[in-house]
Amino acid sequence: MAHKWKSLETDVLVIGGGVAGCMAAIPALEAGLSVTVCEKGKVLDHCGSVGCGVDHYLTIMESGPEWDTPEFLIKHLPKLTDGIVDMAVASRVIHEMPKVVRKIESFGVNFKDPRFNDYYRLRSFGLPGTYHINFDGTEFKKHIGQRVRKLKGSVLTRTMAVQILVEDGQAYGAIVFNFRTGEWAVVRAKAVVLAAGEVNRISLNASGMAFDSWHCPYNTGDSQAMAYKAGALLTNMEFVETTITPKGFSAQGLNALVSEGAHFINKSGERFMFKYDEKGENARRAVIADAVINEYLLDNGPVYADCRHLPEDILDHMEATLQIDRYTMPAFYEQKALNFREEPIEVSISELSIRRSGVYFRGSGLAVDTDGQTSIKGLFAAGDCASVSGGIAGAAVLGHVAGEGVASFVPKMNGSLPQIDMKTADAIRETAMKHMEVEEERSISWKSYEDEIRRTVNDYIGVRRNEPGLRHALQTLNALAKREPDLKADDLHGLMRVHESSSIRLNAELMATAALARDESRTGSSHYRLDHPESDETNWKKFVIVQKGSKGAETSTLSASEPLAAAFDRKSSAST
Amino acid sequence: MSSNAKAIKKSVHNPIRIDPDTCVKCNLCDWICPGDLIYKEEDNRETLPVIAYPDECWYCGLCQSICPVDAITVIFPDQMINCQTDVKTLLGKVIK
Ligand SMILES: Cc1cc2nc3c(=O)[nH]c(=O)nc-3n(C[C@H](O)[C@H](O)[C@H](O)COP(=O)(O)OP(=O)(O)OC[C@H]3O[C@@H](n4cnc5c(N)ncnc54)[C@H](O)[C@@H]3O)c2cc1C
């Protein structure tokens, strides 16, 4: 019997209602377009990475001093990114920062510290100024979500996008399903914004629990996977990201620790960060992670974060704000019976993710132009799935840029949208639904499937790589791809997880492929090739671009002095 | 679900404790959990929420923070609290 589809039409379809997705929806709604947000969560005000709160926001404010101007930060971009950055897009994002932070304030977010009724701005992660506003962002996402609802954006909740629709080089919608009701829908749209976040659950961590992860374990690189399958270009996929977390709990908090003055010490009590970077604990996240990895490899572990030297008022502030970035952090310390004021905190590296490799403005994911448009016409991307990113601020600003891009793209479109071929839609749905009926003998659970991916990533694609290891990993990942039809979903919730597992595997494959292409090392453990341990400044000031080819993932390179859009081969874009 | 799978499920650590006497059965925790883990029958003031997929918990505490009557406590498992993993095992194997 033919399936009864729900069929929807909208000007703009946003996939992922997190920071970037909401911020993209806002300018499109303000321009009078109809916007539908497809989101796995149920409550827009709290869904995504930061539903529980945030504590720092990176921005230029143009408050007077030279460092607080776009030009000053832009000048430092090459150094911050080891030369691999899309200057055109990153510059646009930085220029838009003051406008967007003020706009978010107008939604009701209070960035000021009640202690001084002013912005409390701190320096961290190698940035050449005190660009981070430390603030109580418990309600940050709530205000942004509320804004979308106030502007009458519609939201498909508990709905997962599984495929984007592209015809003649242009995106025109997506296929989605609701994992509580089992309802499938085809959504036809004049433009699609991808904002489903980074790739997590891709490697092991100290607790051995897949969902104990620094970043949101329910963001599994679906934007990247869907867009790759549709032919879009991805970049920086070789770089992995990791951070330092309290051992056993992969959680936020590094920024607060280092910006308030914590030290890292090894088992001999040596404060080692200055061996690795003149900025010490204020180095970029990638450098800190690399240093801790090295200390462990040198048998200098365990490594600890040490706050004991800090003055009482700073310790009080840290304690009072401990729960803002990760609500459960105080409970963890309490259940562990650990008092960070008096004892050093044993730390580990977190699991890995594909996001922005501990470097601001060098995002791993979909290559975009200065309007946030990908290499596919009508397909935009922003946030942690895009080639320029930087936490909530990066997601907010590029999201807003993409929303403005969409607002100017849609009215210029001429011709009608393609009709959705329901036969193809039926086939996609049927393939998906087969996961609910896999016979016991050949079935494989998504959990063990993912475990194998994670082990492979840790062992051969992670923080130490070489050609034989990467080739071995690709073999394993390709063999897993063949087993994908055997993935068993016990229920609709499981069907969502099966789709996530599929995205995770594909992203791991893209990471290994790109890592093999870049036969040099760059940014410490973000891309450390044991067989090519040095950075090659002559030949490798280049982006690695990954794209679907006739026989699987193919790579090419582009000089990093060019914008990524120079590699786009879009059909005459209506937006330009 | 086979009985075997049920037995395995039982041994999984329960990440959140819901106090049945305090809970006012408002559904908020079900609505808010980012992982779609908590299931609570809608429009039924009699039934308690259930954590249907305990091993998929992020330990984010959103459910606890939203609960209007503080009925939820997040409880970390021993693997997290007393983690004994050698960090070096996370740093890759080298094939020659
Ligand atoms: C606990 C925590 C604290 C943080 N604190 C800070 C901070 O203080 N400062 C800072 O700068 N950064 C912080 N970050 C990082 C920051 O949250 C992210 O960089 C930012 O949210 C990225 O925005 P995004 O829109 O790309 O992703 P998200 O905000 O995570 O949104 C992605 C959305 O996509 C949805 N989704 C995923 N797949 C699909 C699919 N297939 N179909 C439909 N929907 C889908 C998800 O449900 C989610 O809502 C923090 C992260 C976490 C996890």
Ligand code: SF4
């Ligand atoms: S802690 Fe977070 S992931 Fe776990 S049940 Fe509560 S809301 Fe869901």
Ligand code: SF4
């Ligand atoms: S949020 Fe609290 S009161 Fe409401 S159903 Fe959940 S546990 Fe019960």
